Amino acid sequence: MSYLEFLAEFGPRFVDGSVVTAMQTVLAAALAIAIAVAMGLMRLSRSVPVRWFATVYIEIFRGTSLLVQLYWIFFVLPLFGISLEKFTAGFVAVGMNLGAYGAELVRGAILSVPKGQWEAALALNMSPAKRMIRVIFPQAFLNMLPPWGNLLIELLKGTALVSLISVADLMFESKQINSTTFLSAQAFGTALVIYYVMSRFVITPFMRWLERVMARKMGRA
Amino acid sequence: MTKETLSDFPLELEGADVPMVRFSKVTKRYGDLTVLDSLDLDVAEGEMVTIIGPSGSGKTTVLRMLMTLETINEGVIYVDGKPLTHMPGNGGLVPADNRYLRKMRANIGMCFQHFNLFPHMTAIENCMEGPVHVLGLPKREARERSEELLEMVGMADKRDQHPSRLSGGQQQRVAIARALAMRPKVMLFDEVTSALDPEVIGEVTNVIRRLVAEHNLTMLMVTHQMGFAKDISDRVCFFFGGRIEEQGKPEDLFGNPQRERTQQFLSAVKEAS
Numbered sequence: 486m487s488y489l490e491f492l493a494e495f496g497p498r499f500v501d502g503s504v505v506t507a508m509q510t511v512l513a514a515a516l517a518i519a520i521a522v523a524m525g526l527m528r529l530s531r532s533v534p535v536r537w538f539a540t541v542y543i544e545i546f547r548g549t550s551l552l553v554q555l556y557w558i559f560f561v562l563p564l565f566g567i568s569l570e571k572f573t574a575g576f577v578a579v580g581m582n583l584g585a586y587g588a589e590l591v592r593g594a595i596l597s598v599p600k601g602q603w604e605a606a607l608a609l610n611m612s613p614a615k616r617m618i619r620v621i622f623p624q625a626f627l628n629m630l631p632p633w634g635n636l637l638i639e640l641l642k643g644t645a646l647v648s649l650i651s652v653a654d655l656m657f658e659s660k661q662i663n664s665t666t667f668l669s670a671q672a673f674g675t676a677l678v679i680y681y682v683m684s685r686f687v688i689t690p691f692m693r694w695l696e697r698v699m700a701r702k703m704g705r706a
Numbered sequence: 707m708t709k710e711t712l713s714d715f716p717l718e719l720e721g722a723d724v725p726m727v728r729f730s731k732v733t734k735r736y737g738d739l740t741v742l743d744s745l746d747l748d749v750a751e752g753e754m755v756t757i758i759g760p761s762g763s764g765k766t767t768v769l770r771m772l773m774t775l776e777t778i779n780e781g782v783i784y785v786d787g788k789p790l791t792h793m794p795g796n797g798g799l800v801p802a803d804n805r806y807l808r809k810m811r812a813n814i815g816m817c818f819q820h821f822n823l824f825p826h827m828t829a830i831e832n833c834m835e836g837p838v839h840v841l842g843l844p845k846r847e848a849r850e851r852s853e854e855l856l857e858m859v860g861m862a863d864k865r866d867q868h869p870s871r872l873s874g875g876q877q878q879r880v881a882i883a884r885a886l887a888m889r890p891k892v893m894l895f896d897e898v899t900s901a902l903d904p905e906v907i908g909e910v911t912n913v914i915r916r917l918v919a920e921h922n923l924t925m926l927m928v929t930h931q932m933g934f935a936k937d938i939s940d941r942v943c944f945f946f947g948g949r950i951e952e953q954g955k956p957e958d959l960f961g962n963p964q965r966e967r968t969q970q971f972l973s974a975v976k977e978a979s
Contacts, residue, residue: 606824607774608885609840
């Protein structure tokens with residue numbers, strides 16, 4: 486079977502798998518960003534229990550394996566009465582894991598905003614919430630975009646693990662095709678190329694574009 | 707910060723000549739280092755007081771404490787007759803909470819050495835930020851107020867530029883307009899010309915000259931520009947070691963300094979320039 490014949494036969498399944506991978510990536514990214522912002526801010530809180538909570542979260546989700554976390558969420562949580570559908574369990578695990586990494590990016594970016602900006606906002610008598618929302622966070626956001634680009638690529642690749650709980654993503658389809666045809670090079674080679682295209686030609690250009698747009702908004706362009 | 711109740715300070719200043727700003731026995735320490743040492747300083751309404759002195763003498767700390775950027779160790783600061791660092795409570799004065807501080811802070815505006823304009827906002831957005839998001843003015847009114855002030859500081863034609871497109875002198879003029887847009891009773895200028903190239907210092911000092919000439923603002927200024935201080939101040943305070951070593955009318959302090967440290971400082975400054 487030539488590679489073209491292989492593609493003609495299995496192309497639609499690679500497409501289906503890629504769509505699921507894309508959906509997992511988008512949903513996990515949304516969750517990761519929400520968690521990262523929340524935990525990053527909590528790490529900077531003045532309240533010790535709040536700081537402590539965020540630290541424990543980050544330590545647990547950064548310090549243990551994503552695969553183990555995925556199995557926990559899918560196989561162990563039901564024992565405590567929390568059952569998630571496999572598709573949901575997949576992006577929740579990936580999002581919670583990458584969110585812990587993102588929290589440190591958020592925290593670092595907020596701390597990188599010059600002290601003078603905090604002082605100027607205080608001199609204008611802004612409330613702590615207004616200071617953060619109007620002055621500090623917009624500047625921190627621009628600073629954290631480049632490392633977020635990296636993290637989102639990590640996240641995309643991390644979604645391959647959801648195939649292990651039978652979410653029919655790109656990796657799952659490739660494995661299925663491999664086990665029925667034994668055309669390993671074609672099956673996994675195609676998956677490899679698709680992952681590369683998604684990160685290199687979708688995520689990276691999107692982040693570059695976002696950086697340009699934000700830089701222009703900030704008057705830096 | 708003192709946690710206990712202070713009972714030997716008045717809850718409010720009363721009488722005919724209540725100063726706009728009063729430092730009453732104010733001490734500020736960083737660890738073992740005493741930056742302000744039981745400082746007493748009154749500034750009358752409408753008065754322009756300039757603080758000079760060697761670095762480390764505590765002059766910037768005076769402004770930062772008034773802006774509530776630093777906490778107080780001992781003593782009380784009053785603004786417009788009311789305590790700033792403390793609030794009435796428990797039969798005396800207790801350290802001010804955040805809510806009280808926010809109320810009192812509205813009286814004070816500050817300009818910084820490094821301008822600290824918000825880089826993600828244009829000149830006019832910088833000026834409108836406080837009026838809209840702190841004072842709650844309608845946008846149209848805030849814009850009118852900001853345009854007027856930018857006009858006054860000669861920056862009306864750059865209103866839609868971001869700070870990155872402005873020179874240091876231009877940024878500082880916008881920063882002055884931004885502080886004034888909040889209509890403070892007391893304005894603080896913390897070495898506002900120190901970070902500027904020599905050729906643009908004049909455009910900033912001219913704005914401050916106009917403020918002094920045309921408005922009845924109470925102003926406190928820390929500067930190294932002795933000539934400028936001499937021209938526009940009602941009173942000059944020479945700080946040394948966290949205390950006022952000597953103070954007086956500019957012509958007296960610069961023309962005929964009484965204390966040895968003042969004489970040394972002024973002749974050292976003269977040699978350097």
